Amino acid sequence: MLFMDEKTKESLDFQYILNKINTLTPYGAMYKKRLKAYELGEEDKLKEELDKIQVFIPIVKDKKIIREFDNIFSHIKDLRNSVRRGMEGFILTEVELFEIKNFLSLIRDLYTLIKEHKIPTFPDTEIKPIESLEKALDPENTGISTFYIYDAYSEELRNIRERKRNLDKEIKLEKKRIKDKIEEELNLDLKPDSTVVLSKDNKDLIEKVQNHPHLIYNSETYMTIKFAIKPTERLASLEGEKTILKDKEEKEELRIREELSKEVGKRRKELFRNMANIGRLDLILGKAKFALDINGVKPEILNEGIIDIEEGVHPKVADLLKSKGLDFTPISVRLKQGVTCITGANMGGKTISLKLIGLLSAMAQYGLFVPAQSMKYGLNRFIKSSIGDMQSTDSGLSTFGGEIKIVQEAISQADNRGLILIDELARGTNPEEGYAISKAIVSYLKNKNSITVLTTHYDNVANLDDVVHLQVVGLSKVDMDQLAKEIDTDKKMEIINRYMDYRLRVVDKDTPIPKDAINIATIMGLEREIIELAEKYLTT
Numbered sequence: 386m387l388f389m390d391e392k393t394k395e396s397l398d399f400q401y402i403l404n405k406i407n408t409l410t411p412y413g414a415m416y417k418k419r420l421k422a423y424e425l426g427e428e429d430k431l432k433e434e435l436d437k438i439q440v441f442i443p444i445v446k447d448k449k450i451i452r453e454f455d456n457i458f459s460h461i462k463d464l465r466n467s468v469r470r471g472m473e474g475f476i477l478t479e480v481e482l483f484e485i486k487n488f489l490s491l492i493r494d495l496y497t498l499i500k501e502h503k504i505p506t507f508p509d510t511e512i513k514p515i516e517s518l519e520k521a522l523d524p525e526n527t528g529i530s531t532f533y534i535y536d537a538y539s540e541e542l543r544n545i546r547e548r549k550r551n552l553d554k555e556i557k558l559e560k561k562r563i564k565d566k567i568e569e570e571l572n573l574d575l576k577p578d579s580t581v582v583l584s585k586d587n588k589d590l591i592e593k594v595q596n597h598p599h600l601i602y603n604s605e606t607y608m609t610i611k612f613a614i615k616p617t618e619r620l621a622s623l624e625g626e627k628t629i630l631k632d633k634e635e636k637e638e639l640r641i642r643e644e645l646s647k648e649v650g651k652r653r654k655e656l657f658r659n660m661a662n663i664g665r666l667d668l669i670l671g672k673a674k675f676a677l678d679i680n681g682v683k684p685e686i687l688n689e690g691i692i693d694i695e696e697g698v699h700p701k702v703a704d705l706l707k708s709k710g711l712d713f714t715p716i717s718v719r720l721k722q723g724v725t726c727i728t729g730a731n732m733g734g735k736t737i738s739l740k741l742i743g744l745l746s747a748m749a750q751y752g753l754f755v756p757a758q759s760m761k762y763g764l765n766r767f768i769k770s771s772i773g774d775m776q777s778t779d780s781g782l783s784t785f786g787g788e789i790k791i792v793q794e795a796i797s798q799a800d801n802r803g804l805i806l807i808d809e810l811a812r813g814t815n816p817e818e819g820y821a822i823s824k825a826i827v828s829y830l831k832n833k834n835s836i837t838v839l840t841t842h843y844d845n846v847a848n849l850d851d852v853v854h855l856q857v858v859g860l861s862k863v864d865m866d867q868l869a870k871e872i873d874t875d876k877k878m879e880i881i882n883r884y885m886d887y888r889l890r891v892v893d894k895d896t897p898i899p900k901d902a903i904n905i906a907t908i909m910g911l912e913r914e915i916i917e918l919a920e921k922y923l924t925t
Contacts, residue, residue: 388422389747389768396772397743399703405678406671409455411463412660413667422750425764425802428686434752435683439671440505450502452465458667462592464488468656471649476642484531485649486522489515489531510666512659519743521645540640545634552627558621563599571597578615581601672753674878681754687763690802690834692720692746696758701742714887718910720838726847727840727889729857736808736888737774742838743806745771769795770806785814792826799833806837819843827852848895857898858886
């Protein structure tokens with residue numbers, strides 16, 4: 386069973402939350418991408434995950450330690466393909482071997498950091514250096530992360546390179562001998578690259594150079610001719626031997642890289658385990674940072690199907706309000722299996738309450754801290770929402786048709802333990818039928834195993850037995866005389882936000898929906914004559 390479909394994730398702003406969880410390593414990003422909700426029956430696993438976050442929060446608060454983690458994490462590359470190539474018998478390139486050696490160095494740095502600061506470890510976050518592979522890639526124990534095929538890898542390689550170095554000296558001396566002889570015999574100064582450039586006007590000198598046994602034509606322009614040292618038999622022999630040795634060196638280096646590649650393949654389990662544990666450690670630290678950013682708390686995971694949120698906040702809405710200099714009003718709500726109806730005037734925050742319930746439930750079930758003073762939560766098999774414009778252009782359904790399609794999908798799962806969120810049910814049809822359908826659905830769902838939360842603007846939908854009726858406080862406690870003094874200002878939306886009480890309160894099942902629409906229309910500046918007519922029609 387799918388825990389949340391894409392429309393539900395979108396309506397709850399769940400991706401906004403995921404985007405706030407930062408990982409720095411490719412392995413952390415991999416685990417973040419694989420994040421999924423803990424299933425009903427996995428309460429203990431979820432508690433363990435939340436406990437880990439709790440353990441890492443003090444570490445994240447230490448800016449010095451977290452900078453060190455971030456610095457190491459930022460240098461870690463995805464080397465899974467190189468390790469797989471090694472285990473499949475391919476010969477790794479020097480670049481790949483360098484990257485693996487550097488990765489081993491970073492593992493060592495992480496291990497040292499964790500030990501130095503006595504950071505708690507868990508089986509899935511433990512970092513273990515691979516000493517045998519470290520030694521294999523650094524046989525001379527240089528301690529530097531750069532990779533080189535050292536002489537220490539092979540006695541034959543050492544002898545080849547020693548002979549090459551001696552040959553280089555002999556070639557250099559032979560070239561110097563020839564160069565000195567040329568300069569002495571022709572009174573010429575050769576360039577450092579053992580060439581000489583002559584003007585074509587100097588025909589006598591050109592003729593001498595052409596006849597000299599140690600110089601040979603190289604190239605020319607329309608004004609000059611270049612000559613270079615002509616290799617002697619001895620120089621040619623030395624250069625030939627060097628070429629042979631270079632070929633032997635390359636073959637020996639290839640053999641050594643093959644052996645090192647096999648060694649990487651042999652250590653694949655330790656390498657992959659460290660990669661996985663680094664990824665999980667990176668993600669846990671990302672979750673802990675996020676918990677601090679939202680001032681989050683660890684939700685208490687229960688076995689019974691309830692949701693109890695104290696002073697909950699919707700992060701995206703709170704961020705948006707903050708950017709406008711406004712504050713989010715925390716919302717408290719206690720829900721149990723069956724139906725809870727939320728009523729209140731438009732602009733009263735009913736939809737935000739619905740989104741908050743769904744989002745914090747999803748966050749808790751995904752193993753995240755939640756932005757609330759406290760939260761108790763029992764796992765669900767699914768979360769399904771019908772929030773916003775449900776019009777389906779693909780199937781040609783109207784808003785009402787699209788809404789009913791989603792509600793029916795939720796109802797078909799209602800006997801399984803889940804969370805169903807329905808915003809302003811049947812708002813896309815005529816009031817009489819909309820009321821009838823809304824009340825019928827509430828009546829049908831009230832005895833199901835799921836928690837259903839439904840917002841409505843219809844009176845008497847919540848007046849059934851066993852249905853909890855929550856109402857947005859709204860403007861019910863506003864001093865309208867004080868409000869009248871402020872109506873003439875240009876900041877009408879700020880006035881509404883200041884006076885609108887978005888908190889929920891439990892009311893009697895027969896409590897009518899507050900008629901805040903006229904008050905809001907007054908604040909927004911609707912003609913006074915129209916307001917008075919509306920008040921007259923409301924009482925008749």
